[in-house]
Amino acid sequence: MSKPSEARTADPFDGRPPTSHERMTGEPWDASYQDGPAPWDTGRPQPAMVRLAAEGRITGTVLDAGCGTGENALHVAAELGLPVLGVDVAATAIAVAQEKAAERGLAAEFAVADALRLADLGRTFTTVLDCGLLHTFDGDERAEYVASLAAVTEPGGTLYVLCFSDQGSDTGPHPVGEEELRAVFAAGGWEVADVRPERVQTRFHGADGAPAWLATVKRI
Numbered sequence: 350m351s352k353p354s355e356a357r358t359a360d361p362f363d364g365r366p367p368t369s370h371e372r373m374t375g376e377p378w379d380a381s382y383q384d385g386p387a388p389w390d391t392g393r394p395q396p397a398m399v400r401l402a403a404e405g406r407i408t409g410t411v412l413d414a415g416c417g418t419g420e421n422a423l424h425v426a427a428e429l430g431l432p433v434l435g436v437d438v439a440a441t442a443i444a445v446a447q448e449k450a451a452e453r454g455l456a457a458e459f460a461v462a463d464a465l466r467l468a469d470l471g472r473t474f475t476t477v478l479d480c481g482l483l484h485t486f487d488g489d490e491r492a493e494y495v496a497s498l499a500a501v502t503e504p505g506g507t508l509y510v511l512c513f514s515d516q517g518s519d520t521g522p523h524p525v526g527e528e529e530l531r532a533v534f535a536a537g538g539w540e541v542a543d544v545r546p547e548r549v550q551t552r553f554h555g556a557d558g559a560p561a562w563l564a565t566v567k568r569i
């Protein structure tokens with residue numbers, strides 16, 4: 350697939366403040382997509398998201414925050430026919446996702462946008478998916494992210510967070526403890542309905558993936 354020639358401008362962060370992860374690595378997220386598949390980009394939807402879709406737990410209008418090249422959003426569009434928007438700060442990933450949607454004849458939308466500024470979308474969503482984004486944020490950003498999510502998640506809506514966990518062996522980068530995960534939503538406006546052990550697929554773990562949590566969080 351081609352990559353957008355205009356993706357990188359003089360400011361690799363396109364005017365937004367770099368995230369803690371970008372400050373740590375010294376690279377914008379987009380760089381992860383410029384040299385072959387990113388470590389998390391398996392080319393398939395996460396099994397946990399496939400299960401949620403099959404169980405009818407993804408409903409209404411759907412946002413995939415930090416969608417990467419879009420496999421989870423594309424699965425929602427293909428299997429459930431729901432309106433879905435995937436957003437990511439990486440323009441190269443968004444271009445690939447848009448290309449996949451066109452090739453597969455799917456109406457899924459993709460846009461470059463900052464998940465820490467979701468109100469700028471001017472839209473609301475019934476279901477929000479987060480596959481591997483929350484765990485990349487530091488504590489201050491997590492608080493900012495939850496406020497950003499609150500601005501676009503409809504009351505009664507549901508956020509699903511799939512993140513690396515600190516349980517077991519061969520944990521991924523940014524492992525999160527269960528209490529640490531629950532605490533992210535303690536500020537109010539959310540109810541953590543469930544946190545259960547899961548697996549997350551990556552390109553650098555074996556077939557069984559890495560230990561993860563799947564959190565179901567209701568917007569009050």
Ligand SMILES: C[S@@+](CC[C@H](N)C(=O)[O-])C[C@H]1O[C@@H](n2cnc3c(N)ncnc32)[C@H](O)[C@@H]1O
Nearest residue numbers: 378389415416417437438439463464465480481
């Ligand atoms: C671990 S990857 C997961 C990508 C995708 N969800 C998947 O499962 O393949 C995290 C993604 O979040 C994106 N990201 C990081 N910070 C972001 C932000 N502030 N707003 C939107 N996307 C962000 C990165 O560019 C990257 O695509």
